[in-house]
Amino acid sequence: MSDGSKRQISRRQFLTFGLAVAGGVVALGPRADEAGDPEEVKDRSDVARWAFLSDTHVAKDPGHRFRGFYPHRNLRAVVAQIGSDLPDGLVITGDISRSRGGTEAYGNVKSLLAPITGKRPIYMGVGNHDNRDDFLRAFGNSGDGGEAVEDKHVVTALAGPVRMIVLDTLLYVNTFPGSLGREQRSWLETYLHMCDDTPTILFLHHAPRADLLDTRRLFEIIAPCRKVKAVVCGHSHKYEFCESDGIQLINLPAVGYNFTGAQPVGWVEARLTGQGGEFVLHAVGGNPKRDGRTTRVRWRA
Numbered sequence: 001m002s003d004g005s006k007r008q009i010s011r012r013q014f015l016t017f018g019l020a021v022a023g024g025v026v027a028l029g030p031r032a033d034e035a036g037d038p039e040e041v042k043d044r045s046d047v048a049r050w051a052f053l054s055d056t057h058v059a060k061d062p063g064h065r066f067r068g069f070y071p072h073r074n075l076r077a078v079v080a081q082i083g084s085d086l087p088d089g090l091v092i093t094g095d096i097s098r099s100r101g102g103t104e105a106y107g108n109v110k111s112l113l114a115p116i117t118g119k120r121p122i123y124m125g126v127g128n129h130d131n132r133d134d135f136l137r138a139f140g141n142s143g144d145g146g147e148a149v150e151d152k153h154v155v156t157a158l159a160g161p162v163r164m165i166v167l168d169t170l171l172y173v174n175t176f177p178g179s180l181g182r183e184q185r186s187w188l189e190t191y192l193h194m195c196d197d198t199p200t201i202l203f204l205h206h207a208p209r210a211d212l213l214d215t216r217r218l219f220e221i222i223a224p225c226r227k228v229k230a231v232v233c234g235h236s237h238k239y240e241f242c243e244s245d246g247i248q249l250i251n252l253p254a255v256g257y258n259f260t261g262a263q264p265v266g267w268v269e270a271r272l273t274g275q276g277g278e279f280v281l282h283a284v285g286g287n288p289k290r291d292g293r294t295t296r297v298r299w300r301a
């Protein structure tokens, strides 16, 4: 982990910058955030620091190799980095297993996450390369919301200044498309209506407007709901930021392997406030060009 990433951001510095970008997305090089206000965050509830991971793709065989990557080794390296300066918690947005789930694959993930388990919450969603039953047998339900939607794995949690909702877009195991489905969308709409205005981040495996079949119906719910500030996803094995209806769309890189040499392999450190987020890439493989780079986004009002 870089020195820059270990430093806590001053809330004043963050807010000043946030106003300057006025809702845009700005990426800075590793050195760009080194200068700044030395003031420390006084109130920890103002900032939450989380590790965001996706697409670990761990197989039954720890020596499994794909595209020159060893997902088992990658997750071990990521856990070591995270463990050296524990954040408030972890979210992993699906494709936990290599291709179809399986007790042994999830057992490997459990062992790899053991240095963090019990010390910090770990909220996991399922992707198209997971088996929900195997997953739930291995990990159970974490956070609240486990029984919210029948045959779906949903997590809700408060994390300092933000609310997190992990949704389930697994449609068919080992087939690309995914969807939330009518029942989960209906639950989400009701839940968002019932809860307070805490800035809310949705986590799901499938990237909206890519392989998420009910993207339009999802946005009919969340676009007018101003408390929804961001959607964090995986699936594309591509690290990128964009925006739709003022909602920040944050696509996490994969931990296991990339699909093209242009993409990094690694995880993202997220510093979240009620006004926006700072996201620092920690690459453990693939294209290292953006390793350590901070991307700042401001939530819509």
Ligand SMILES: [Fe+2]
Binding pocket: 055, 057, 095, 129, 235, 236, 237, 254
């Ligand atoms: Fe994946």
